[in-house]
Amino acid sequence: MNVQGNYQEIRKKITAICERTGRNTEDVKVIAVTKYVSIERAKEAIDVGVQHLGENRDEGLNSKYQEIGEKAIWHFIGSLQTRKVKTIIDKVEYIHSLDRLSLAQEINKRASRPIKCFLQVNVSGEESKHGCSPDEVEGLVTEMEPLSNIEIVGLMTMAPFTDNKEHIRTCFKQLKVLQQKVQALQLSKAPCQELSMGMSNDYEIAIEEGATFIRIGTSLVGNENGGV
Ligand SMILES: *Cc1c(COP(=O)(O)O)cnc(C)c1O
Numbered sequence: 001m002n003v004q005g006n007y008q009e010i011r012k013k014i015t016a017i018c019e020r021t022g023r024n025t026e027d028v029k030v031i032a033v034t035k036y037v038s039i040e041r042a043k044e045a046i047d048v049g050v051q052h053l054g055e056n057r058d059e060g061l062n063s064k065y066q067e068i069g070e071k072a073i074w075h076f077i078g079s080l081q082t083r084k085v086k087t088i089i090d091k092v093e094y095i096h097s098l099d100r101l102s103l104a105q106e107i108n109k110r111a112s113r114p115i116k117c118f119l120q121v122n123v124s125g126e127e128s129k130h131g132c133s134p135d136e137v138e139g140l141v142t143e144m145e146p147l148s149n150i151e152i153v154g155l156m157t158m159a160p161f162t163d164n165k166e167h168i169r170t171c172f173k174q175l176k177v178l179q180q181k182v183q184a185l186q187l188s189k190a191p192c193q194e195l196s197m198g199m200s201n202d203y204e205i206a207i208e209e210g211a212t213f214i215r216i217g218t219s220l221v222g223n224e225n226g227g228v
Pocket of ligand 1 (some may be wrong): 047217
């Protein structure tokens with residue numbers, strides 16, 4: 001595992017795709033997903049220049065935050081139980097897994113500052129996936145508008161479990177269409193300028209389709225539980 005080499009490889013791909021599609025490389029940010037790896041490995045990512053770290057469990061976030069703290073910008077990317085909000089809220093800048101009003105209300109209540117949230121959408125419709133359904137998006141965003149500590153910075157999705165690249169691409173395109181619908185509502189608390197999509201296996205497609213945050217675990221920091 002060579003985090004530096006992996007990061008250079010990913011940056012090269014970002015640059016190439018951005019040149020080809022007329023996007024700015026600065027508009028594609030890399031989140032190192034450290035859920036499968038040690039604190040040491042997460043620190044390595046910071047040392048090679050990654051600014052954003054993502055965790056999907058409160059335990060993982062808290063233990064890594066204790067060591068790394070403000071050296072990273074923290075993203076919570078996993079499904080979030082309402083009762084866990086208070087354990088992470090002071091540490092995270094972004095939550096990618098907002099999918100229901102009750103969770104937004106709890107975040108709003110516990111936060112001492114506005115939290116940048118992504119509404120997670122289950123575009124693929126797979127049962128195993130979290131997220132609201134595509135037809136709930138506009139209603140939820142509108143209902144969240146009065147919550148002063150909730151800022152809907154964008155939408156997040158996870159691609160379906162498939163090798164069918166065109167199916168994956170279709171899901172990412174659908175998220176972009178939903179983003180445009182939210183933007184058209186012109187809500188002051190929902191600028192919705194970001195798209196969080198793309199993981200190790202599909203981030204290149206995601207960038208082609210407009211991702212602004214890609215969430216990469218295995219291909220960047222590896223998987224100490226048996227993967228790379
Ligand atoms: C684990 C995870 C990732 C990263 O997955 P890799 O395939 O290892 O890159 C990204 N997003 C979410 C929500 C995850 O849970």
